[in-house]
């Protein structure tokens with residue numbers, strides 16, 4: 001029960017909202033499964049849980065068993081299990097307005113009471129910034145020795161300032177930084193698939209170099225990604241995405257840094 005059977009625990013963080021943290025978590029999970037791993041995804045973004053929709057399993061429920069809560073699996077292979085508050089909400093349109101202690105006790109249950117079984121990787125999608133959820137998860141994970149955090153940013157300066165704050169938080173709570181992903185780095189034209197820079201690019205790589213963090217890679221905006229996610233069950237269609245090869249590379253970086 002709980003996290004005893006998990007080999008690697010990785011948090012996915014971002015300094016601010018909307019930079020694509022949940023998208024990156026989804027793609028990393030699917031790419032890890034694609035390369036033969038058994039993966040769990042825990043969504044602790046309690047005020048805006050979006051992972052069930054991204055995996056196309058929003059109409060599923062998690063169930064309780066004598067061993068604990070059973071994750072929702074994306075298919076019958078049971079190689080990818082997802083746990084999110086989104087599965088527990090009776091009305092998905094209602095906002096979750098919880099105070100610190102309630103969030104804290106929900107995260108404690110998420111850490112202790114889920115029957116993950118044996119996993120190669122558990123990816124934890126967190127809310128943007130550094131909030132009650134981060135403080136709670138960092139505390140409860142201590143005894144499970146997480147491998148560290150992957151930070152997602154966009155190339156613009158304002159997002160990079162927030163990343164520095166995130167890095168300082170990780171230092172304070174003793175979570176190592178594994179690497180940095182620069183998302184929304186350019187735009188893939190839906191007509192000719194040419195990639196054009198929208199903002200200055202390279203800010204993430206520069207920041208990673210300045211701070212001595214491994215740069216995992218750049219991911220452009222691909223308009224077809226959103227339509228794939230909206231139209232189909234994404235766990236079946238993600239290989240069609242233009243971003244598939246980018247995430248294969250990023251996953252190689254992740255595997256290297258968790259196997260050191």
Ligand SMILES: Nc1ncnc2c1ncn2[C@@H]1O[C@H](COP(=O)(O)OP(=O)(O)OP(=O)(O)O)[C@@H](O)[C@H]1O
Pocket residue numbers: 014016017018019020021022023024045048050126127128183184219220221222223225226229
């Ligand atoms: N590389 C990309 N190409 C195309 N669309 C993207 C890309 N990255 C993210 N998006 C889209 O941008 C929107 C925001 O992404 P996402 O929800 O992953 O961000 P987030 O950082 O997790 O946000 P928050 O933490 O505020 O919930 C989503 O609609 C997602 O589909």
Ligand code: SF4
Pocket residue numbers: 189190191192193194196
């Ligand atoms: S990248 Fe090429 S096809 Fe796409 S809008 Fe520009 S000129 Fe047109």
